[in-house]
Amino acid sequence: MPIDHKRINGPDDTLPYQLFIKLNRQSLSQKYKELVQNGKRHDSRTPLQHRKIFMKTGVVSQAKGSAYIEVEKTKVIVSVFDPREIPNRQDYSLKGEIYCEFKFAPFSCEKRRLHQLDAEEKQYSQMMKKALEATVCRHEFPNFQVDIYALVLHNDGSALSAAITAAGLALSHAGVPMYDLITSVTLGIQKDTILIDPTTKEEQICRAPFVKEQEDNEHGLVVISMIHTHNQVAQFYQTGSISLEKLSHLIETLEKACADIVPVIQQCLVKHVIKTIKKSSNAN
Amino acid sequence: MSLCEAEKTFVLHGVEENLRIDGRDREQYRPMELETDVVSHAFGSARLRLANTDVLVAVKIEVDAPFPDRPTEGKLEFFVDCSANATPDFEGRGGEELAAEISNCLSSAYSSSLSFDLTKLCIVKGRKCWKLYVDILILECGGNLFDAISIAVKVALWNTQVPKVRCIDMDGNTVDINVCQDMFECQRLDVENAPVMVTVCKIGDKCIVDPNAAEEQCSVGSVVVAVSGNRLSTVLQTGMGSLHPLTLVECLKMGHKVGKKLDEAVKEILEKSPKGGDVGFLN
Structure with missing residues (x-):
């Protein structure tokens, strides 16, 4: 990994002190019991309940379109810039390109993030690009490129989903032609418990199995992005170890969860439209 | 084309x-063609040819310190090299994105302890572990890279011989590892669920x-x-x-x-x- 020498990077082999706190020495099953107690999660949600979402457009004045999303503690800003000619390209491309950059702010996670994109951020950027490529009418701006930057201010789980949902909103705010609105939801699974929209702690317990020999030790994370009216999956990612039957069931659950978010985006866009109309009528 | x-x-x-x-x-x-032990300097290697796709995978082992949040686990890292002799599209930085996608997909597939057990690679808890570098070289690109690479990686890991540790001297903070002299006394990795x-x-x-x-x-x-x-x-x-x-x-x-x-x-x-x-x- 090359290091940017123009910035002060700090020592690279530091560790967050939280690792050495006694609470962190708990085994996975203990953590799990603390987080999920008789069907209720630690923040008193039911397993299939999404956290509350707040969205706003037009937060970055320099950008063509921008959106801010808050899923309780998870906070992401997405900005979309004007289409520009694809740099360093000789041949003509019939379809426009999308450039995505997903970045965790240095202070957004427990461990400090560096300024340069690491492997996880690059992976997320690619998934975001995949999701948005299927949503944007790329044939409308041939040989041009739209830049989308997502910055996570605070990561409390499901940051990628929040970023994709917000990017969809920012794109429509920018007036980029799109087939439809896009919504994204993350899901965690540990044994038989399904956790929609997991927090960081819940994500952590879904990453590893409790016991090795048991039959029902399924675990994992699933991210899905749906295009609403056409009922299409724009992006899908799963990691962990999940059986086929379970995963097909999870896809159905996620479909519903994605549809639930759509009205929030619609409302936010309506608000934006009303505001713009009022502004222009006042000016006249 | x-x-x-x-x-x-x-x-x-x-x-x-x-x-x-x-x-x-x-x-x-x-049809596939599979060859093992092709790189003598590597601890395990495999070459797979699937029609026109040709990949070479070599595993190198080094001693490292485990991650502090997972002290009982070894490390496994994937590097994919899309060189320009595979297809002209990979020239310059053209193959970088695909390489990142493949290596991310591999590390995600191997991340669960149910698919590959990293605890076997631990030498001293919290101090020393084996780190496996899995280097993937694409020699020729004829489509379907993911499948070819995953099989080649699995076979290369099956072929890998981890040196046996004979004894460990601990003196305060310094850990001395004594590795078996006999080059045939090695441990094999479990790739049942890879x-x-x-x-x-x-x-x-x-x-x-x-x-x-x-x-x-x-x-x-x-x-x-x-x-x-x-x-x-x-x-x-x-x-x-x-x-x-x-x-x-x-x-x-x-x-x-x-x-x-x-x-x-x-x-x-x-x-x-x-x-x-x-x-x-x-x-």
């Missing part, structure tokens, strides 16, 4: 009829596996399914288009079915082949 509309229709009709342009049916793979990836391509209304370069161009979307044992360890949607949820489930079913068959075939071949170590006149 770029296909005209007529050629694309030809491919599409072939897929509909379950007779593809090279005579295979929809769930059939192209994932095998299957790329399922959607062409027209039907799905196919192992697309060649022409078929890859006709597909609207594809799903990479990593099968580990009976479970799915990673699913990643690639390509440009989007899929209906029902199509996605269908792709997963097909990937799961073909992946299990492929895994069995690979295991069968590996059982037949002689284990390294009993070669040479001294043993």
Whole structure:
């Protein structure tokens, strides 16, 4: 990994002190019991309940379109810039390109993030690009490129989903032609418990199995992005170890969860439209 | 290579009829050629040729300190090199994105302890562990890189010989590891559940596996399914288009079915082949 020498990077082999706190020495099953107690999660949600979402457009004045999303503690800003000619390209491309950059702010996670994109951020950027490529009418701006930057201010789980949902909103705010609105939801699974929209702690317990020999030790994370009216999956990612039957069931659950978010985006866009109309009528 | 509309229709009709342009049916793979122990400086290596795709995987082992949040686990890292002699598209930084995608997909597929047990690579808890560097070199690119690479990685890991540790001296903060002198006394890794990836391509209304370069161009979307044992360890949607949820489930079913068959075939071949170590006149 090359290091940017123009910035002060700090020592690279530091560790967050939280690792050495006694609470962190708990085994996975203990953590799990603390987080999920008789069907209720630690923040008193039911397993299939999404956290509350707040969205706003037009937060970055320099950008063509921008959106801010808050899923309780998870906070992401997405900005979309004007289409520009694809740099360093000789041949003509019939379809426009999308450039995505997903970045965790240095202070957004427990461990400090560096300024340069690491492997996880690059992976997320690619998934975001995949999701948005299927949503944007790329044939409308041939040989041009739209830049989308997502910055996570605070990561409390499901940051990628929040970023994709917000990017969809920012794109429509920018007036980029799109087939439809896009919504994204993350899901965690540990044994038989399904956790929609997991927090960081819940994500952590879904990453590893409790016991090795048991039959029902399924675990994992699933991210899905749906295009609403056409009922299409724009992006899908799963990691962990999940059986086929379970995963097909999870896809159905996620479909519903994605549809639930759509009205929030619609409302936010309506608000934006009303505001713009009022502004222009006042000016006249 | 770029296909005209007529050629694309030809491919599409072939897929509909379950007779593809090279005579295979929809769930059939192209012939594979597998070789192990090809790199003498590596601890384990494999070369796989799947029609025109050629990949070389070598595993290097080094001693490292484990991650402080996972003190009982070793480390496993994947590096994919898309060199320009595979296809001219990879020239300059062209292959970088694909390389990142493949290595991320591999590390995600191997991340669960149910698919690959990293605790076996621990030497001293919290102090020392083995770190496996899995270097993947793409020699020739003829489509379907994910599948070819996943099998080659699995076989290379099967072929890997981790040195046995004879004794460990601990003196305060310094740890001295004494490794077995006998080069034939090695540990093998357990690759029983190591994932095998299957790329399922959607062409027209039907799905196919192992697309060649022409078929890859006709597909609207594809799903990479990593099968580990009976479970799915990673699913990643690639390509440009989007899929209906029902199509996605269908792709997963097909990937799961073909992946299990492929895994069995690979295991069968590996059982037949002689284990390294009993070669040479001294043993």
